[in-house]
Amino acid sequence: MTSASPSKNTVTQANKKMLPIASVALLTAAMLLPACSVVSVEKQASAKTISAQRGNIVTDNQLSSDTASALLSAGLNEQACMQQFDLCLTQLTDSILNKHYRPALAIFAELHYAKARQLADSQNCRNALARPPLDPYYANAPLSDDDAKTQQEETDLCLNNYQDRLFDAVKYSYTYLFYDSLTHDFEGADESYSSAHTQTRIPTDNDIQTQDIYNAASNDVITQLYRSTENSDKLMNGTKVEYLTIPSTKRDSNDQAAIANRAPLKGKAIDQVKVMKVQVDDYDLGIYLPNENNYLQNAHKQDSALADLVSTYELRLSGLNSVSKRPGLGISLVASLDDRYTTTIRQLLSSSLSGRFANESDNTKDSEPSSRIYPTGHLLLTGLIKPSGDSVLDVLSSRQLDIHLYNPYQTETVNILNDNYPLAANFSAGYGMWLAENQLDSVGYLNLITRQLDARLPKLFMLEPYDPDKRVIIMLHGLASSPATWVNLTNDILNDDKLRDNYQVWQIFYPTNLPILENRYQIQQLINTTYEQTDPTGQNRASKNSVIVSHSMGALIARMMLSDENLVEDLDRLDDQDILSNSEKRQIRDALKESFGEKELRKRFELHSLPQVDTAVFLSAPFRGTDYADRWFTRALRRIVYLPVGLVKTVTDNLATIATQGDLAQNPLGALYLQNGASQLSDKSSFIELTKDLTINSRVTYHSIIANNDADITKGLAQAQPDGAKIDLSQALEEDAKDERASVSVSDDTSELPPEPLVAAVIVDKNISQALTQRLSDGIVPYTSAHLDGAASETVINGGHSIQTNPQTILTLRRILHKQLQE
Template structure:
C-alpha cells in the first residue's frame, strides 16, 4: 500500500505545474525612508500617472503604449467619444505628454503629441472641471501639470521655428486635430517690440537664492528679456520681467477636427488668474527665475572699478526700475552701499515679491552710484533723479498718490545718502564746510557751479519720502576708513569731472583761486566721508530729520542676534544705532545684512506696517481662529 505521502505527492506536483504560469502571490516589501517619501506619487515608472496606468491595464492597452503609440491615442479618443468621462480625457492628456517626451529627439513628431496633450488638458479644464464639487481632486491638479508641461514644450518648438509672433500657421496634433494659430495676445506691461526674447523658466535653475518665489497654477512661466535703452523707463542691464504663457484653444463650429489656437502672454505681476470655461484658475507664477537670470551675466564694470572711476562708469549710475512704472504701487527705492550696485538687492527683492500684498502695492526701484564719489554729491544725484521723476508725473498729469508715499531703504553708505532726503540743511553745511569766507568763495565760481554747490550743501527734504529704513549704516563713521586699505582706496579714487575737471570743475576752480590746496580734494571721496572724524559726517549728525517721517534701523552683529553692541565687521553698533528709530532689529550678520533672511523678514514687516497706515489700502492682519482658544495659541507659540 502507498503511504499518505505517496498519494499527496502527485497532487502537489500537479498543483505546482498548474501554477507555474501565474504571477507571484500578492505581498509587500519594506522600503526605506527615502522611498517612503515617494508614497502617494502620481507618477509610475514609465512617466504615466497611476490612474492612466490603471486605465491602460484595465483595457489591455499597456503594451500598445510601447508598441503602437499612434494607435493607442486613437483608441483612447474613441473611448472618450463613446464614454466622455473626465478620467478618460485626463488619461489621453497624460499619454500624449509622455509620448511627446519619448520622441524629443524628433521635434516635428514630438510637437504633435505635446499639442494634443495641451488640447486635451485644456478641454478637460474648460468643459469637464468641477472644482466646486471636487476641490481636492488629485486628477485635476495632475491635468494642470500636464497642461503646463505641454504648453512649455509647444512654446519651445514655436520659438525654435520663429513662430511666436506669427499667425495663420497650422500644426496637426497626434490625435489628428488641425490647429490653426491666431496672432498671439500680449497682456504685458511693455509693447511686444520692447522684448528681445522669451525664455522658458523651466529651462533654468536659480542658484544661491535663499527663497524660491513661485506659485502653483496654470500656464508656463517665462523670462521676458527687455531690450536695452528703452525710452519708456530706465532699466538695469539685462533686465527681465516675469510672465506666464497660456495656450488657448477654440473648437471649430462645423468641423471638430479643426481647432483655433492662440498664445496669450500674461504679466505675472499684474495678473493672478485666468478665465477658463466657467472657472477662474490661478496662474502659475515664477518670480525667482527671471530675477536670477537677470543677474547671471556680469556687469560691464566690477565693484572696484565702479568705485574708483566714477566718470568711466557713469552710464551705470542713476535711478533704475526693476519693473515698468505703475500709478497704483508705492515706490520702494533701494540705495546700495560701498563698492556695490543695484544687484545687491536681488536677494531681498526676490523674497519680498513673493508676498502678494507687497507685490500688489509696491514697486521696487534701485539707485546706483559710484561709492567713490563724495556722499553729498551722490545724495544730490539721488535727490535730483527722484525729483525729476516727481516733475515728470506732474507734467504728464498722472496720479501721484502712491508716489507720494515713497519708502527709502539704504544699506551702509546708501543710508547716508538716504537720510539727507528727509533733512533740511538750512545752511548747516555750507559755512562750516567752506569757511567764514564762503560767500567770496562761491562768488569765484560760475553761476552754474555756484548753483551746483548750493544744491549739494543746502538741500531740502523731499516731501514724497514718507519712511526710511537704515541697514548697517555708519551714521558716525567706521574706523575702516582710517585703515591702510581705506587710505589707499581713497587715494586711488578719481573724483568725477563735474567736481575736479581742470580749470572748469568746481574743485579745479576753487584751487585756481586759492581756496583749496591741491591735496585737499583727496579728502572728499566716499571713503573719506566714512571717517568718524570727517567733518561732513559729523555735521550730518547734527541735522534733525523731517518731523513725521518714521525711520527704522536694522543692524548686524557678527557674534549674536538681539544684543545691542558689537559690530558687523565694518560698522559698530554705536555708529548704526539711532535713538529716535521707530524700531531696531539686531541680526546675527556680517556687514551684508541686507541679504540676511531675518533682516529681509523685518523689511517685510515694516513695509506691511507702512501699508496699514493708509485706510484706502486694504491689507488684512492675520488673526488666530477663535476655535483654537488662548491655550492652543500659547501651545502653538
Template sequence: MRLISGGYRRRLYTVGVLTFLALLLSGCAGVKIATVSTEDYIAQRRGDILTTRKLSASARDTLTSLAIVPEQCAKDIPHCTTRLTELWNLDTEQRMATLAEIWTQEALRLQGRRNARPEFAVELFDAYLQSARYAYAYLFFTDRRPGDRAFEDRQTQVRDYYNYSVQQATMLLFAKYHDTSFAFQKTIEIGKWRIRGDLTQVRGDSAPPPHELIPASQLTFRGVRSIYRRDGFGAEMVVVNDSENITPSIFQTTYSEPPFQAVTGIITFPGETLSQVLQTRDATIIGYDPYQQNSVQLKDVQVPLAANFTSAYGLWLARSDFSTQALRTVLGRDGGIESPHVFLLQPYDPDRRVIIMLHGLASSPEAWINVANEVLGDEELRSRYQIWQVYYPTNLPLPYNNAEIRKALKETFQHFDPNRTAIASNNIVVIGHSMGGVLGRLLVSSSDNLLEDAARDRYQLDDVSVAQMNKEFGSVVHFSPLPGVTTAIFIAAPHKGTPFAGNRISRLAAALITLPVTVVTQLNKLSQVAVGNTPAKEEMLILPNGVESLRDSDPFIQITSKMAISTQVRYHSIIANDTPKKDLLYSDDGLVPYQSAHLPGATSELVIPFSHSVQETPEAILEIRRILREQ
C-alpha cells in the same frame, strides 16, 4: 513482490487527488500580501510620464482595463488614441487624463530623437498641442469642476502635462519665429493647427520682438536662498527683452524697466462643449504678467495663474556682472558708471507703492539679492509694493551723489507720473545699507542753510560768491525731503561717519580712487568760487571721494548728521553688532560704530549679532518685511 495494503493505497489516492486539485486551482486563485515602503507607495501614486518617464499607475490601469497593452500604445499612438476615444466603458475624466499623458509620452519620444525628419518639428508641435488640449478638456470640460478634484493627485498630474506642453509648444514657436514679431497678432499655421498669439498684456503693439524666451523651470541660482513661485495654471517663462543693454553704462536714460520679465503663458482652445474642444484645430497663446494677474477665468472657472517671481530677477543679476562693474566704478576705472541709474524690478505699476533701495560703498544692486527676493516672494507685500533699485557710483562724494540720486529719482517719477497723483508717487519707502543708508537719510532731511553757512565761514565767501555758488551748485548745497517719502529704513548706516574710513588701509584704498572727468570739472568750478575769496589764493577746495566722505572727521558728514529728518517720515534702524563682548554703546559691526548707526527718535531699532553686511541676514529681512507690512 511486495504487497500494498488497502489503507496505504487509499492514502496514495488521496494525495494524488489533492495534488491534482492544487495544480488545477493554481491558475485561478491566489491573493497574496506584500508590503511596500512609504517611498514606493508615494512613487506608485504620483509617479508619471514626466517624473519617471513611465506612464502613471492611473494611465496603465485605464489602458489595461480596455485590453490595451501600455507598451503597445507607445508604439502606435494613433491606434491607441482611437481606441481610447471610441470605447464606451470609460468615464470622460479617465479618458481625457490618459490621452493627455500618452500624448505627453509621444512628445517626449519625439523630443528625444536625434536624427529627425524635416517634419519632425511639426509632429512634435502637434504632440504637445494634443497633450495640452486633452489636459485642457479634462480640467474644464468634464462633469466635475477643478475645485471638486482639488485633493486628487491625478488632477495635479494632468495640470503638469498641460503646463509642460504649453511651455514646450511656446518654445518651439519662439525658435521658429524669434527673428520676427512672432506674427503674434495674426494667425499662423503649423501643420494642421492655426495658432494666434495675444501678448497685449505684457508687451505693447509696437514693442520689438524679445531676444530670448527661457522656461523658468530650467533655471536655478546659487546665491539666492529661495525660489519664490506660485502653483497654478500656465507655463512660467522669462522673456529677455534686451540681452545686451542690461547695465546703465549704455542706457540713454536714468531709469529703465526690467530687461528680464516674468511671463506666464497659457494656451486656450475654442469651444463651448467637450466635443467642440476635441474637434478644433485652433489655439490661442496668451501671455500674462503674473505681477498684475493672480488668476484667470476659463469656462466660468477662476483658476490661479502659475508664476515664478525669482527667475527673472535672478537671471538679471546673474548676467549683469555688477560685481566687476562696481569695483571698476569705485576705483574710477573704465567700464564703471559715472551717474546714478534707477532700475525698476518690474514694469511700472501706478497702483503699487515704491520701495527705493540704496546699496553701500563698492557695491551694487547685488547687495539686495535676498532682500528684494524675499519681498517679491511675500504675496501680501508683492501685491502692494514695487521695488526700484538705485545703482550709483560710490566713488563720488556724498553731497554730489545726494544731488544726482535726487535728480535721477525726480526724472523717473516725472516720466511715469508727471502730476504725482498715483499711489506709486506717495507713501514711498527708502531702504539704505551703509553708505546707502547715509544717502537715504539725506533724501528725507532738510539742509536748510547749514551747508551754505559752513561754506561761507570756512572760505570767507561774500554774498556775490554765495550767490554764484548757489547758482552753480544749488542742488548740492540746498535740498529738502524727497516728496512722497513716508518711511525709511537705515541698515548699518554710518550717519556720523566711521573711524575705519580713516585708517591706513582705507587711506590706501582712497588713494586708488579716481573721480570721473565730468565730476572733477564741476568740482574745479566750485573750487574757483571758494578759492577766489580766500586770503591764500593757492588754497584749493577739495571734496573727498566716496571712501573719504565716510570718515567721522569729514566736515560734510558732521554737518549732515545734524540735519533734521522730515516729521512726515517714520524711520527705523537695523544695526549690526560684531563685538558682543563690548557694551552696546561702544560696540561696532567691524566697520560702523553703534553710536554712528544709532538715530534718536527712530520708530524702532533692531540690533542683530552680525557683521556689516547684515542686510542679507534672515533676521534683518524679517524686520524689513515686518515694517513694510505695518505701513
C-alpha cells in the same frame, strides 16, 4: 505451474529507479500547466509609494501607474503602443467599459504627450534642428538631392505628427480639467457624475498629474511656437504668422501693431488683445497679450520686440533664499526685451580705456538723468492655452487654439468656461535673470578702483514694469556695493503677497568713489526725473508714501534727500577750523563756483526733501562717521580709490595756482569735492562735520536698524528689554555646545530649553538708547554713530556691518512696510 513472485530487494530497486522519473514527470507537468503569478509583499518607505503614485511622464519620464494599468488591462504593450500609436488608441478605447469617461481623458492626454516627447527625440524630427555641414568634403557633406528630398519628407511627417500629438495632449488634458463645465456630448458619459462627484471632490493624484500634462504640453507649444516665428531652432512645421494692427478707425499715425501697445484699446488693462494669428499645419492659433501700454512700454517693434522667451520650467534659480511663486494654471515665462540694458565688467573696463560709456552713444547723453532710468528688461508672463469649444467633442476635434499671455502682477485669476481659476506665477524668475545677466557686485567694486576718464553717474533700475497703483521702495546700497546686496531682502518682499501687491522696487546703482555730496545731487536728480516721467501730475498712488531703504553710505545719502537744510550756511563752521587765510578761502570758493557754476554749486549744498517719500529705514548708517576709515589698512585702500579724472581735472585746473591737489584735499571746503566717498566716511572728515547734525523733514517717519557684533551686549539688552527680544533660532546648536548647555542645572519645567539662548535682535526704547556707548558696534560703525534721535523704532541686530542680508533685518523691514500699509 505457478509464477514466481519478485523478491523484496527487486521491488525496492525498481522503486528507486522510478523516483527520478516521477520527479521529472511532475516538474514537466508543472511547467506545462498555465503560469500563475506569485504576489509578494515587501515594506518600503512611504515616500517611494507616494512618488510612484504621483509620478507620470512629465516628472519621471515614464507613464503613470493609472495609464500603465489601463494599457495592461487592454493587453497592450507600452513600446508596441508607441510604435502603432493610432491602432493602440483604437484598441484602448474599445477596452474602456466604464461609463464614467473622465478618467479616460487623463489617460489619453498622457499617452499623446508621451508620443510627442518620443517624436521630438527621434532623428527625423531632430533633423529640423540640424545645422548646415561645416565641410562638404568629409562625412558631414550634404546629401544628394533625392536623399535630401526623402529626408525632408520624413522630417515634415515627423514634425506634423509631433504637433498633432502635442495639441491633442493640450486638448485632452484641458477637457479632463474642465470636464465639469463642458457639455457631455459623447456616448457613454454619465451626466450625473459631474454634479454628484466632481464639484466637491478633493483633488486626486490624477488631477495633479493631468495638470502637469496640460502645463508641460502648453509649455512646449508656446516656447516652440516662439522659436518658430523667430526662425531659430524649431520643432513647429509650416508656421505662417500674421501680425494684427489696431483697426485704422481706432488709431492715429503714431500707433503701430498692438504688440507694441503704445496706446491700449478701450477697456481694462487686464483685458486680452489679439495681436497675432499663427497657422501651424491645419491648426489656427490666436495670440493674445494684455491691454496695457505700461507693461509693454519697451516693445517698439512689431515682430521682434522680445529677444527671448524662456519658460521657468527650463530655469534653475540658485543663489536666492527662496523662490516666490503663486500656484495655479498656466506656464510662468520670462520675456527678455531686445533693448534691455546690461552692466558687465567688460563694459566697465572698455569704457575706462575709451572714455565712453557702454550702451550709450556719448557722454552728453549719459549726463541726462532720463537716459539712466532703466525699465525692467525681463517681463513676467503667464501663458495659458484655451481650445475652442463648449462641449467635450467640440474641444477634442477643435483646430482652433487661443494662446493667452497674461501679466501675472495684474491678473491673479482667469475665467475659463465661466469659472475663475488662480493663475500661476513665478515672481522671482525675472529678478533672478536680471541679477545673473548683470555683474553688479564686481562692477560696484571695480567702480572704486579703476581710473575712469568720466564719472559713471548713478542709474535707476525698475525691477518690474511701472505700476501706477503700487507704492515705491527705493533701495540705496553702501560703499563698494551694488543692487545685488539686496537680493534676499528684495526676494522676500516678492514672496510676501501683501507687500508684492502693494509695492514695486526701484534700485539705485551709484559709483561710491564720487564725493558724497555729488552722489546725493545726482541720485536725487535721477529719482525726481523718474517720478516726473512716470507720473507728470503726481496723482498716482506710486507718487505717494514711498519708502527709502538704505545701507551704510547709502543711508547718509538718503538722509540728505529727506532734509531741507541749507548746508551753505554751515560752511563758515568748517572755515573756522581751517588754517588757510581768508584770501585763500575766497580763492577756493571762487574756483569751485567757476568749475561748477554758482547756481550748480548751490544745488549740491541746498537740500530739499523728496516729497514722494514719507518713510525711511536706515541700516548700519555711519551718520557721525567711523574711525574704521582711518585705520592703516583702510587708509591704504582709500589711496587706490580714484575720483573720476574728468571731475578732478575740472576742479584742479581752476585751483592749480592756489595749491597742490593734496593741499586742497586737506582743506575742509576743498575736501568736500576732492576726497573720494570712502575717505569722507571718516569721523574726522569735512563731510561728516558738515552733515552729522542734519535734521529730517518732520513728515517723514524713519526707523533705524543697527548691527552689534558682541553677542553678550545684545543679550544684556534683551535682559533689560525682554519684551523686545527675538531669540536666535536661525541655526542649530553644535552637539558639543548642546551637551555643555544641557549639563547646566535648570528647573524641571525648562529642562528642554538652553539656559542662555542666543539673542538675534532687540527693539531698543528711548530710555535704554541714551545709555548705550561706542562699545556697541558692528565692527565698523559704532552705535553712537548709527543712532538717530526721533526714530519711530530702533532695532539692534546681532551681527556684523552687512546686516542687509540678515533674516531678522528683513523681518523687521517687512513689519515696518506692513505697518505703513495699515496706517
